[in-house]
Amino acid sequence: MPDETTENKVTEVSDVPEATDVPESTVEALDAVERSETEAAKAAEHVLAAVEPTVGVSKPDPILVVDDVQRRFGGMTAVDVQHLEVQRGVITALIGPNGAGKTTFFNLLTGFDKPNQGSWAFEGRPLGGVSAAKVARNGMVRTFQLTKALSRLTVLQNMLLAAMGNPGENLFGSLVKPLWAGTEKKNTEKALEILARFKLDAKKDDFAGSLSGGQRKLLEMARALMTDPTMIMLDEPMAGVNPALVQSLLHHIQALRDDGMTVLFVEHDMHAVRHISDWVVVMAEGKIVAEGPPKSVMQDQAVVDAYLGAHHDTDLGDDSLLDPAVLARLEAEEEKR
């Protein structure tokens, strides 16, 4: 695999400059990623520039509106979101420390979990109590933090399974091959194209169970794209993916936005967040503690508190935070308080 990544094929997808060298680390990889300069990127920035960076602020064209959603596990409140709007056609990052409730929030929105109270609407349609499958058919498709590759299906079968509206998936339609052979062929072409983007095309006939952890992450994202979602929700898409691929993955995510898709993603890597997101929502202990454009939100006191636990005037997007020595110093300072 590694030598395949030396070529930066992503330029076909979005107009980013050629990366000359193979990045050694994630930081280096990210430095090669520039915010895409497409119309969509500029439009997103322009629209969001006018939005006040305060919690629960309303957006000009929200695709998802969440109201007063709560999920409690026993006495512990995992999610308690008063009001959140997600702007259409932009990349929104959802960040927060471990256990903040990000995954639980995803589960609630996509019908994999039921809230104790609250409501939310996707494209104006209320989605509370709607089954996970219907949510996906409505165009809101998610991936999982713990990847769910369908092990004993091949990579290509994983992809084909995801395509919507295949007449061969009907019990009676399935018996008559001419009814679905055409759809299948079209879907295969589309699947191979997406797989090529994620550098998985060489693996198309391998069982998904034989893929590495990072490759499964990629497959899951590719599979979600097969459904032609309006909004894609990615739970830590970069976790476990090697630096060179992170770089192209970030390009892909920006390309999705440039194609008009809405992206909501959970990510722990602040640098990735800073580089590609148009808007950042910060969760801590179930609540949304800040939201705003990536540059300013990282300096938000509430956010720094949430992550580092005390009053540091550190910018979370600061590369120095990647340095273990700096982190250790911050932790030591924290201890002393």
Place this chain on the structure above:
Amino acid sequence: MELSRILTQALAELIAPTTAAIALAAIGLNLHFGFTGLLNMGQAGFMLLGAYGFGIATISGAPFWLALLISLAAGALFALILGAPTLQLRGDYLAIVTISAAEIIRMLGRATVFQEYTGGAAGLTGGSFKSTFQELSFLPAPPERGAFGPLEYVFTGSDSWWTRLFAWAVVLIAVVFVWLLTRSPWGRVLKGIREDEDAVRALGKNVFSYKMQALVLGGMCGSLAGMLYVLPRSVAPDAMGRSLTFFAWTVLLLGGAATLFGPVLGSMLFYAVYMLLRAGMREGLEGVVSATMVEQIGGLLVGVTLMLLVIFRPQGILGNKKELAFDAR
């Protein structure tokens, strides 16, 4: 010569109607377990219900094909009733519910309350429900007999060539049907559900509906298998209990779950070897062990075989070892 008689008996098992019936029951289980990952531990209940459906309908005067449809419908209905409350829950619940529901069917069958219809513990005698089936035969009427190699049966009758021909034709149709289904996108959804149903849900598929379809189709295979099972004998509730489910599972795992021909191959091999063992013991250990003990030892050996199979060759004869390696997620 003794040996040739034993071998002939084993050979006869290869094409016996019972072998076909269990092959069909295992084809149903294969749809459930092999392709969808559903644990049906009560296939014998589906079989018994199918047998009653066919028998009682015929006795009440239904023509053959109507009785067959009623048998199928009984299996479908049973699947719907068992699936509705359990398919939303974790897989183990279906296993528990099917195992107890099969027992309930057997108990109801033996109960004196319904004796008028089911014949109680004695069941329905063969002569009472087989006439329509035998009238269907286009082979020479009894007592005409025919031999094929060392095997000789009447053409038409209970234990006849006609019963064998019909039973295996049904199995063949079922195999073609399963082949059509499992090579299709529909079959791919089932396999996806077997691997991880949440992932399939996240892709917008109605998992409950697919699981229900698989349960119903496999259940209908089961009830039709029950009908085949009683064509050469009587409907006896106690002969169609847990051990029959256990046989069907052994057959499926022996041949290879999630393979097309696994259930058929498994059934043929199972019954031939089972007969070889028992006939061999009867001849070889004559005077040492009684006939009932031979049966008990035979049952024990089947259990041991099943265990060894699961431990050493979990993919069965036709299965792909490589596929199974990904089972640990």
